[in-house]
């Protein structure tokens with residue numbers, strides 16, 4: 001692009017003209033991380049359900065207000081879903097063990113777990 005003030009060709013991403021020092025573009029929004037996305041990302045490791053909710057809200061906020069929380073929120077959502085899936089597998093595994101133990105007990109057999 002060209003500087004509005006001095007007409008010199010300058011970098012498209014330039015905010016201030018290096019030739020005359022006049023501001024030529026909007027100052028980019030501060031590259032702040034969406035707080036909710038960050039909280040969601042951390043919670044995803046500790047409380048997957050809360051992490052998932054915070055990450056989804058954080059993801060929407062990041063889409064609305066800019067900032068770099070989008071990737072973090074997406075990661076938080078992915079981690080929460082993976083952890084919830086793992087938790088579901090573990091619960092199913094325990095149910096199978098309990099059902100198996102009950103079945104074996106009813107059959108009068110000794111089960112070693």
Ligand SMILES: [Zn+2]
Pocket residue numbers: 003004005006007008017018019020021022
């Ligand atoms: Zn200029």
